[in-house]
Amino acid sequence: MTPPPPRYPPFTSLNPPYPSPPNLLSLVAAAVSAIVKYNNHRPFPLRKKRHLSFYPMHPSPLHSPPLTFTSPDSLSSFLSPRLRDNSLATWGTTPGTKTLHNLYHEISQGETSLLLSDETLIRTVHVASINIRNSRGLILVESKQLLSDGSVRERSRPLSEKMKPLESIEEAVARAVREELGESVVVEILDGSSNVRVEERESLSYPGLRARYVLHSVEAKVVQGIPEEGEFETEETGEDSFDITGEESEGKAVTVKRHYWKWVDERDLKR
Template sequence: MNQLQFGEIEYLAAWLAGSGIDVAGWGKGEAKQLLDLWREYTSGESCLTDNPPARQIDVAQVIIRRGDRVLVELAQEFADDRRRSRLLPPSEKLKGGESPRAAAWRCLGEELGLREEDVALGQSAQVSEEVGDSPSYPGLPTRYVFHVFEATADSLPDDDFYRDNAAPDDPIRRHLWGWRRE
């Protein structure tokens, strides 16, 4: 399994096509665009491998509890007004060289607008792996390594709420959050 290097988005597109990955549906429905994968790749949030072709990412997830409920992202709204359902805890892909804990703090700031004084974040993470088809990039197998932290954050609203995404160049404009039973 070789980690691939691409100097331009056109080479990435050619590799995807040559690997039999159809990107015609990307940028439609719930899928992100080829440009989004390019930005993710060039920022160090993912790497791509061949034999077989795959995307690899490390993800910091933060489980925020309130009684018997957990905070989940109910939906994301793209900048072009498309919307997709999520039902996932706050999560952020690690950038090249970033620690899982630093990515967890970045997630809490960018997606929820929280500051360090607003959150009690656990010191260690549980690590698990999963392989599957990416909903963001259909047809591109993805290996996920999850670094899961426990946290509490009392300043969040009790009802479902929106937060604008503060991450630069992110295709997601805002997130809908809510508390759901585990």
């Protein structure tokens, strides 16, 4: 006798019921709700980012770390074989130049970084440059400086100041105005005028030494405290006649004593 054919479950049993796919809009709504709840209960609420221009504390990892020195003598020993034509001997003796002690002080204070890359020695300085304009649109320019050794250094550039580590452009501008123009002077930085560019050339203060200037420039207008016509002069209040070695007759750095100012047309400034 032939057995009966096997019985199989209905065809629908081969397709067990799976849950329906989730609604995409529901998922997005749940995620947004979770983020909002997290931000409302986090210890420190989210803040808007403020874009400030800072002098970096450390150099780029692409460069070697800045060189350090224990004394002006150690700096002199390092520089002597690396500067051409014994140019170190001209520092502080040629009118308008600074001394070895000036450079040592700048490095010690973090105002200057001395880098050696591929046998090339470069002095890197971050500078705040302020184009102060009067009501007629003319720019205030420092025409020259009287130095502590009695020499005069020609400038023909807007108000500028070496920036300190981690100092913002706003802080550097305020310090430059206070030290070079006076405590009573008030200027206003124009919104959106900040700009950064790099110039590389031989240093005028330290002949024979290559210099890279990172210029953080801003536009500003006079609010009060300085004449908007003609030429005038001011006394430097930020620099001291410091003596790094402690000797009375030797080792003093050259400092700025007086600044001489005039208003010029922007077209003349770029020539």
